[in-house]
Amino acid sequence: MSVQPKEFIYVDEIELNSILAQLDNGLPTVIKDVQEALSGNTEITSSEIGKNGKLDVVVAKAGTNKKDKSESHSIEQQMSQQAIETVYSDYAVNIIKKRLDEERQLKVTSKQAVGAYVLLQSKFEILNFSRMNRLMNNSALADMLTEQEGLDHEELDSQIEGLRQISKLTDLYSTITKGVDLISINNALVYAESKNFRMNASQRQVLSNGNRKITILGIIESVVSEEDMDVDFQVDDNTGLSFLSDLESGINMYLIHLLGDKILKKDDRLVKPIAIYFE
Template sequence: MSKESKESKEIIYLDTIELYSSLAQIDHGLIESIQSGKQKSESQENSTKGAGDIETSLFKLVEGGIQLELTNSQSNLSSEQELVNITFNDYQLDRLLNKLGVGKLNNNSKQGDPTIENGEFEIYDFSSLASLSNDSFGSFINLLMEFANDQKDVEDDKEAKDIKTGLDILKKYGQVMTDLLPETVLLKVGNSISFLKTGCLRMSNSQLQLLSGSIRKIHVLGVIENEISNEKRELESLFEKIGDNPSLITKFVPDFIDFLLIQSQIAQKNDKLIKPVAVYF
């Protein structure tokens, strides 16, 4: 077993569908997982059905007590199953890392191949920026600016207007990126950008903010799907191309995302775009 798999990991993202798909192509690990899960489910279903057949007209209070006990038992089984699944998934990640060979992946740069990126990182949660548009946040910022300016009229203060303009740009940028990349968090590691599905994260949006500025090195296991285009990205040229050739309209969204990522200095040309399987420390 490699040194990598023996070390304790803090897993912050795990896409189990991609995990088991990779294992299934290597040694049919997905089939074993489905059979085990099915057997557990059938056992619980039979137990529930047997308890539901209890009926009596003489001891209604007793019957109520039995049903209550059954409900609690089902809840405990569900929690136990969730714990087992998490432990099992973590173990399968170690298996996949061992079978792929961590050292062999670091220099892999071909599209469609698995890779491991590691190093310093930045996390971009656009939904948090979009949430700045609510009225309570705007009112709070106004109060802060009034306090900082000794309660002067912030409408006549140039610095206050500049701050408002900057905040408005942030809010609109967050809203646009949330619309283009719904339920997605971007992770920048070196010359790569990973698109994390929020449903596979093991941290809430607020907990993700705790990672900002962390000095720890992060690891991303995934597949290189594409890269930021080498073409010159200008907003005007994107619209002109569609005007000259309407068939390019389906290409506009990915090109527009490239443009926004480059303009906001999140991405650079030739950065690898990764579909992640796991992200961990």
């Protein structure tokens, strides 16, 4: 029976290695599996967790003469390095899933307590406001509106004003979600660091147009309350500096809530993803 490969689109290597380090024999198991998978092609000569939290793996071409300094050999080693890093991450995700499932720590519904590991599969929508903001502020877009045929002066002014208002909104939302893609799934909102995706923003946006369900391996970071979606700007003499931190968090949640219940509502979970893929 054939196995359908997973299409990994996101991996948080720092979180991945942190969890592996806490699992009994987790890291050696992954390295052993990767060596077996690449048997006859490459071998892992050393590995350690670097200062940045990522796994630094040194690989060598099997049967290679160490004196061979040719350009082709250098390219082969670079290709082997890239391949093994990708294979390592994919194997690591499978090991973590297996171990957490064996220990009954992996839940398949979002209604869990803070700190719970979850494996969620759902229809989804990806929001990248930084990309949207760049589009709205592109002068070519306004130029195209003014060049439309059949629009009278009033209609054109209305469209230009609409574009201006949307641009202001994307300015605001790109600020509060800087460096992050929001992924809306059933009863949860996923905050995914944009740098950890294996595809660019344009490719990610196309994914939302499909009918596939996305799979999220992640950690419940917060449960949204009614108070989270409200913001109070009142300041008095007893207000401490902690007010600023609370205010920033409150504004962020309030603005996300304004996008609609489809994106965020009371009792939804905020999820930090470890890996995101399609099956």
